[in-house]
Amino acid sequence: MRINQFEKRLGTLPNNICQIRELITRFEVCHFKARQHLYNIKSAITHLQPQINLDSIGMNHIRHGDDAWKNDESQRSRMGQQYIEVIKSWLNDTPNGPSIIIDDEIASKPIHEWLGTKEPAKEHLVRLLLARLTWDWTTYETLLSGSKEENLEYQICRLDICHYAFPSNLDNVLQGIGNMQPASGFEGCGSFNAEARDFLMHEFGLLNEWLKTLIHDEQPDKTELIKTWLIACLCKTIKEQVKLSDLICGFEK
DSSP states (O other): OHHHHHHHHHOSOOHHHHHHHHHHHHOOTTBTTHHHHHHHHHHHHHHTSOSSOGGGTTTTSGGGOTTGGGGOTTSHHHHHHHHHHHHHHHHTOOTTOOSSOOOHHHHTSOHHHHHOSOOHHHHHHHHHHHHHHTTOHHHHHHHOOOOTTHHHHHHHHTOOTTBTTTTHHHHHHHHHHHHTSOOTTOOOTTOOOHHHHHHHHHHHHHHHHHHHHHOOSSOOOHHHHHHHHHHHHHHHHHHHHHTOOOOOTTOOO
16 A cells, blocks of 8 residues: 555656566566566666566467467477477377477376376366466366366466476376376465575565665655655565565555
């Protein structure tokens, strides 16, 4: 509420500032590039100019089609597309074969064995999984049943190739579907490990130090006020995602 009240004092904000705020909204602690994304956001706040084009974010994700992986330098989409093709072959949804060459790493994984014998309930979950991985939300909502397999459905809901634990979390869920039991040791979207928490606790402290340099007795200029607001928004996002109890400097009361 205090951050929102502070924002109202700033009046109408230019597009470049709104874009930085959008970058903060999109920040996810569980993303495998979380550190790089945080660096980009801090740099954008420093210069009050986004360092990347928001329209380009996620363009190489497998949700953009069978060929999206071709421009992905991280190779995540390439691996994700191979998983999709192998899973589709279990469903017999690829009569003409996969649209991508399956490399040795994926081919060596006994995905068909993990899934086991095809049966209606299992096939339903696999199609739900494919819809989630490709962000086909229309199909996903149609297939989401809230049945007795709701724990497996919940794990499927929290899967994405962008997660730091991919592909191990996907392997676990595939085996869970095969056994019709929720996967053990599952790490899904929104999760974080001790390393990520320690990193963000440190960054939160640095952001608070930055706020201290902007909060002073003299009348701050508009640039300082905007930076204060953006840093506070970033602090709030970090607090919420890693459940920090630390206060945001200048917004405690």
